[in-house]
Amino acid sequence: xxxxxxxxxxxxxxxxxxxxxxxxxxxxxxxxxxxxxxxxxxxxxxxxxxxxxxxxxxxxxxxxxxxxxxxxxxxxxxxxx
Numbered sequence: 001x002x003x004x005x006x007x008x009x010x011x012x013x014x015x016x017x018x019x020x021x022x023x024x025x026x027x028x029x030x031x032x033x034x035x036x037x038x039x040x041x042x043x044x045x046x047x048x049x050x051x052x053x054x055x056x057x058x059x060x061x062x063x064x065x066x067x068x069x070x071x072x073x074x075x076x077x078x079x080x081x
Contacts, residue, residue: 001069001073001077006065006068006069007048007054009068009069010054010058010068011042011043011045013063013067013068014028014042014043014057015043017061018043023061025039025040025043026039028057031056031057031060031061032049032053032056032057032060034053
């Protein structure tokens with residue numbers, strides 16, 4: 001698994017939360033202190049979060065980077081852990 005893969009999963013999670021109404025683009029923007037258009041461009045894949053901003057989003061949504069790892073994928077790669 002690469003950082004790019006984790007970033008993709010992170011963005012998919014954010015898109016789903018916005019789609020389902022769990023959070024708004026404006027709410028995400030307020031969480032990290034950026035503009036709503038910046039968030040919109042991040043969600044569209046045109047811009048990226050810095051690591052600091054990504055960490056802020058994770059914390060504010062009550063998530064951890066481990067939430068982005070599929071347990072089945074982890075177990076296949078590390079069967080004895």
